[in-house]
Amino acid sequence: xxxxxxxxxxxxxxxxxxxxxxxxxxxxxxxxxxxxxxxxxxxxxxxxxxxxxxxxxxxxxxxxxxxxxxxxxxxxxxxxxxxxxxxxxxxxxxxxxxxxxxxxxxxxxxxxxxxxxxxxxxxxxxxxxxxxxxxxxxxxxxxxxxxxxxxxxxxxxxxxxxxxxxxxxxxxxxxxxxxxxxxxxxxxxxxxxxxxxxxxxxxxxxxxxxxxxxxxxxxxxxxxxxxxxxxxxxxxxxxxxxxxxxxxxxxxxxxxxxxxxxxxxxxxxxxxxxxxxxxxxxxxxxxxxxxxxxxxxxxxxxxxxxxxxxxxxxxxxxxxxxxxxxxxxxxxxxxxxxxxxxxxxxxxxxxxxxxxxxxxxxx
Numbered sequence: 001x002x003x004x005x006x007x008x009x010x011x012x013x014x015x016x017x018x019x020x021x022x023x024x025x026x027x028x029x030x031x032x033x034x035x036x037x038x039x040x041x042x043x044x045x046x047x048x049x050x051x052x053x054x055x056x057x058x059x060x061x062x063x064x065x066x067x068x069x070x071x072x073x074x075x076x077x078x079x080x081x082x083x084x085x086x087x088x089x090x091x092x093x094x095x096x097x098x099x100x101x102x103x104x105x106x107x108x109x110x111x112x113x114x115x116x117x118x119x120x121x122x123x124x125x126x127x128x129x130x131x132x133x134x135x136x137x138x139x140x141x142x143x144x145x146x147x148x149x150x151x152x153x154x155x156x157x158x159x160x161x162x163x164x165x166x167x168x169x170x171x172x173x174x175x176x177x178x179x180x181x182x183x184x185x186x187x188x189x190x191x192x193x194x195x196x197x198x199x200x201x202x203x204x205x206x207x208x209x210x211x212x213x214x215x216x217x218x219x220x221x222x223x224x225x226x227x228x229x230x231x232x233x234x235x236x237x238x239x240x241x242x243x244x245x246x247x248x249x250x251x252x253x254x255x256x257x258x259x260x261x262x263x264x265x266x267x268x269x270x271x272x273x274x275x276x277x278x279x280x281x282x283x284x285x286x287x288x289x290x291x292x293x294x295x296x297x298x299x300x301x302x303x304x305x306x307x308x309x310x311x312x313x314x315x316x317x318x319x320x321x322x323x324x325x326x327x328x329x330x331x332x333x334x335x336x337x338x339x340x341x342x343x344x345x346x347x348x349x350x351x352x353x354x355x356x357x358x359x360x361x362x363x
Contacts, residue, residue, distance in 0.1 A: 042151060048160050075139065100167070104150075185209030
């Protein structure tokens with residue numbers, strides 16, 4: 001029997017997760033409340049949640065904007081347990097996904113063009129406030145309540161562990177690859193960094209028949225990149241001879257690295273009219289000589305996730321091409337060790353918490 005509820009009748013619900021309380025970033029069990037399930041909301045039992053590098057940044061307040069206590073997690077897959085009376089996309093028992101945002105104004109130019117991710121009033125899945133003033137808490141927890149507009153439908157053929165990271169890592173590379181015309185057969189795409197984002201960019205590009213070159217500081221990643229992911233070429237970013245041979249050969253580059261690194265040699269790898277798209281968000285501002293851009297009419301751009309329509313498109317594309325993230329599934333109580341390993345880039349290629357089986361929620 002479907003549990004349809006009116007938001008006016010639904011009270012706040014007790015929830016349980018793991019939170020950081022200070023800039024040590026150490027997470028521990030945390031009791032809190034979620035808002036009641038409104039007329040357009042769905043409630044989800046969280047099954048899996050991926051660990052994103054930004055979870056680490058925010059848990060440790062490295063950006064200077066963290067609101068403690070913080071429950072991270074914005075790569076969420078779960079089972080629908082309740083639906084509001086005006087919900088049309090979901091029914092109880094459906095498998096659904098929540099990514100980096102859970103709200104926006106729904107009326108600005110960006111929102112009306114399905115670009116809720118660029119709305120000035122966009123509400124992040126955690127470390128923000130809802131319109132009513134209540135806090136948002138992420139997916140390192142047992143349950144979540146979300147407006148159905150900000151939830152995607154997960155096709156039945158996708159393994160859930162490998163689907164969770166696509167709700168951040170996947171859409172973060174898919175959106176600029178689509179927008180800048182780089183997901184086309186015959187294009188030559190460079191991917192800087194072979195981590196959570198980078199390996200998704202490789203998979204999407206190979207699915208459409210593009211040529212892919214990975215640019216990495218880690219020679220030990222070459223064998224797996226070529227043999228497992230089907231990468232066409234692998235460049236070591238500090239090998240000047242390799243870089244020189246590849247100059248002017250790429251239509252576009254997706255730069256996924258979140259640590260400070262030079263950009264000049266990446267600009268040199270681009271063809272005339274080539275595009276360097278930054279999605280890794282280093283905290284330190286980069287040094288970027290302008291002359292090489294002018295001489296090749298080259299573009300440096302940024303991109304942040306995607307709107308809800310495009311996120312659903314990405315998930316459907318992944319289902320059609322049998323694409324999921326390569327993951328290491330962990331129990332909830334391993335999360336602090338996992339975050340330490342994320343800081344060292346010691347994961348292939350994304351940690352995913354088996355929330356449902358390991359969180360031991362009392363509710």
